[in-house]
Amino acid sequence: MKKKDIILIGTILLIALISYLVIHFRSNNTGNIVIVSVSGEIYGKYPLNENRIIDVNENKGYNRIVINDGKVYMEEADCPDKYCVSQGKISKTGEIIVCLPHKLSVEIKNQSEATDEIDAVAK
Template sequence: MKKNDVVLGGGILAIALVLFLVMHLTRNEAGNQIQITVDGVVYGTYSLEKNQVIEVKEDDFYNRIRIQDGSAYMEEANCPDGYCEEQGKINGRTQTIVCLPHKLVVEVLDVNGLEDDNAVEDMPDTISK
């Protein structure tokens, strides 16, 4: 093995590592706000940078969303299935929490607070086997 081969191999590995890091950082780009909608109507928009608790009370239903350390999650809900509480923390642009019985959606907005129309059109509306 020649010295030039070792240098070439090291250069290729370094470039591959840089490309991997760039792809990883852009794919997991975090948003900076969440938007809560109830039955299709915007309830509010909240910063992920401020730790807070949002309580949504409509008629006989109750949801509590907690924002902590740059992520949001459903802390408590009085829906019959409780599935929204099991959906975990969200902080990425395409992540959502949905409470179907209460028609409540928590979604992360992109950095500018507006969805990119082209990105939304390119995303699948359903996934099936």
């Protein structure tokens, strides 16, 4: 391995570390609202502290999202890769589960942050 290879790898790892810190300092608090979007459009918003099961049948696909004990996870999906199911449970602001084949995302936000966005759209 050349010295320049090591510099390249070091630079990439440094960028990864910095972006990790930026993302996690912004999002280390527990969120309170779950936003499900399909193809970039909001499908529904649900409080994180109420247990529920959300069945989404869009884009010719099926996803079952479960909110339980302040955590969200994808219980089932009929997408080919099942990455969304294996992404596990999320509970913090900024965390996101995506199901790429179904163009679906489940993200956690903070109520105040979420209302800010609604206001921005309303203007």
